[in-house]
Amino acid sequence: MNCGEIRDIIIEYNGKLESAKLKPEVLSEVKSHLASCKKCALAKERMTEMTAKIAVDRVEVPANLAADIISRVIPSAEQARPKIKAFAQPEISFIDKLAELLGMSPKNFAFNMSAVFIGIIAVSLLLYNYGMKAGDQSGKIADNKNIEINENIIKDPVDKKFKKIEDADPKNVASKDEQIDKKFKKSIFTVESGAVANLTGEYKLDELYQVKQDEDLNINYKEVAQIIIKTNSKFKVNDEGIILESGMVSVDLKPKSLAGFKVVTPESVVEVVGTVFSVSSSDNKTEVSVKRGCVKITDSKTKETHTLNAGDSKTVSALDDSKIDTAPVVIQPDSNTPVVNVKTIASGAAASTSEVSHAAETGTAPAEIQGANIKQIMDSFKNENVNPGK
Amino acid sequence: MEINGVNDIEIIEKVKEGNSAEFEKIITKYSKMIYSITYRLLRDSEEARDLSQDVFLRAFRFINKYNPEFKLSTWLVRIAYNLYKDRFKTKKIHIVHQVLSGDDESNKNYEDQFIDTSPRPDEKIENKVKSEQIINIINRLPANYKMVITLYFWGDHSYEEIAEIMEIPVGTVKSRLKRAKGYLLENYSRMLEKWK
Numbered sequence: 001m002n003c004g005e006i007r008d009i010i011i012e013y014n015g016k017l018e019s020a021k022l023k024p025e026v027l028s029e030v031k032s033h034l035a036s037c038k039k040c041a042l043a044k045e046r047m048t049e050m051t052a053k054i055a056v057d058r059v060e061v062p063a064n065l066a067a068d069i070i071s072r073v074i075p076s077a078e079q080a081r082p083k084i085k086a087f088a089q090p091e092i093s094f095i096d097k098l099a100e101l102l103g104m105s106p107k108n109f110a111f112n113m114s115a116v117f118i119g120i121i122a123v124s125l126l127l128y129n130y131g132m133k134a135g136d137q138s139g140k141i142a143d144n145k146n147i148e149i150n151e152n153i154i155k156d157p158v159d160k161k162f163k164k165i166e167d168a169d170p171k172n173v174a175s176k177d178e179q180i181d182k183k184f185k186k187s188i189f190t191v192e193s194g195a196v197a198n199l200t201g202e203y204k205l206d207e208l209y210q211v212k213q214d215e216d217l218n219i220n221y222k223e224v225a226q227i228i229i230k231t232n233s234k235f236k237v238n239d240e241g242i243i244l245e246s247g248m249v250s251v252d253l254k255p256k257s258l259a260g261f262k263v264v265t266p267e268s269v270v271e272v273v274g275t276v277f278s279v280s281s282s283d284n285k286t287e288v289s290v291k292r293g294c295v296k297i298t299d300s301k302t303k304e305t306h307t308l309n310a311g312d313s314k315t316v317s318a319l320d321d322s323k324i325d326t327a328p329v330v331i332q333p334d335s336n337t338p339v340v341n342v343k344t345i346a347s348g349a350a351a352s353t354s355e356v357s358h359a360a361e362t363g364t365a366p367a368e369i370q371g372a373n374i375k376q377i378m379d380s381f382k383n384e385n386v387n388p389g390k
Numbered sequence: 391m392e393i394n395g396v397n398d399i400e401i402i403e404k405v406k407e408g409n410s411a412e413f414e415k416i417i418t419k420y421s422k423m424i425y426s427i428t429y430r431l432l433r434d435s436e437e438a439r440d441l442s443q444d445v446f447l448r449a450f451r452f453i454n455k456y457n458p459e460f461k462l463s464t465w466l467v468r469i470a471y472n473l474y475k476d477r478f479k480t481k482k483i484h485i486v487h488q489v490l491s492g493d494d495e496s497n498k499n500y501e502d503q504f505i506d507t508s509p510r511p512d513e514k515i516e517n518k519v520k521s522e523q524i525i526n527i528i529n530r531l532p533a534n535y536k537m538v539i540t541l542y543f544w545g546d547h548s549y550e551e552i553a554e555i556m557e558i559p560v561g562t563v564k565s566r567l568k569r570a571k572g573y574l575l576e577n578y579s580r581m582l583e584k585w586k
Contacts, residue, residue, distance in 0.1 A: 007572075008568070010575075011568055011571045011572050011575060012568060012571075014571070042579075043575065043579065046575060046578055046579050046582065047571075047575050049520075050524055050574060050575060050578045051543075053517075053520060053521045053524050054524060054528075054543045054544075055543065056521075057430075057521065057525065057543075057544070059425070059426040059429045059430065059544075060435075061422045061425050061426065062425075062435070062439065065421050065422065065425055065439070065442070066417055066418045066421040066422070068439070068443075069417050069421050069439075069442060069443050069446055070414050070417050070418070072443050072447075073413070073417060073443060073446045073447050073450060074410055074411070074413065074414060076447060
């Protein structure tokens, strides 16, 4: 062993080789080295002395140390505790209190409350959904019960618009919304300001259209009126509805379903008074024939009103030479279905009131209305049922 | 591990439940031990008292993190050591970092490593001066070496406990202790040589 190794042993055992757990031969070798090496022997002596001095080092602990620390630590701890208690305890105690009142454990109470909460949300959603539908239905009911026809005109497009959006591809709703709106507007069919219906196909605003030869344009209005624009009838579409320029419109109303329903022609306004009425019109005059029920005719210029009962008919001319015919032309008094025939007779047209009315009742084609450019209109018309023309 | 017949863990459980008063028992039992360590580390009674208070404050605050697998005394001393290191960093106590910066046991030439720059004491009682000088030498040790020496000579802790307190392997504890004692012996010897 060299001095370094001996010194390591001295340091490790703090110079107390006698109590060191060394093998006898190692201990013997160390002692032998110490006997011959003064430097290592001195190191051993100093190590022992130093260790002894360290061991006797005493620390004077203040007498009131524990009390002092307690007096400082515990109040600080108490200050820290209430902050937690103030925040946490009311919640726990409140829940515990509720749980106790309901006779359940806090865990069960929390579970049940969660279930109730989820239930409330589900019921709310159902009610909300039902409310939406109910609102929709009530709107329809309100429409049907509406006394003011003009309100129908306003509400009906909304219904149609809503339906169209529902049918549309959800992905394209936003992008097609404006387009649908335009199409919809152009598709509004109104027998003047009274009725609104949806036509298939697209129509340009203020362009003149004519129904194809030998075809009728059938329109269902709110399931309360069946409107038929007869063959060769000409009409325009605008934001207000459809203006009948010439030809014939037949309106079939369900009893008491559409009080105040009007058919407006350039010469007059024909309005339902009782349950049923029927009307026809031309460029210069309007013929109204009542099949069943009672209608009121208002002259557009003189504002003069006349009431027609079942079997009556009336002609209103642009020259204001209106008169009541005592002999009705169109009347079919035995019908249970109210039918209104509105006929617009073009200048020089051969069609008579009787012919038109007959056609409306029997379904046969009325006499042709001589329009100036009917063929051109028909050729350029895109719709299957309607030909455009101008 | 018992205080007046009550287990430390039982007391801690009560403290966890919010019974702060129970913590007094822990302070009463361990305050002297903690103070003696903090004093030997700092050699200043006021600072040692403050540090001791901080130890118990932190212990109370983090009582939920106490691992019952370890002795409570070990956990408290570990807190003291960590607080001491923080303070040591703050105050930048100048010691001989340059000579005890590593744990390499192969370097055995202690005379070359340790240079005592402390002034030679004059006209004092020899033993007292010797003791003071030994303490001074210890105080010049880096914090981790001083902690090992403190726990080894005065803390009555085993190598394993020291390892737990300092969160280092037992082998590192042994190597640090050996180097620190070698440093003390060399400096003490140097001091005595000067006195001759």
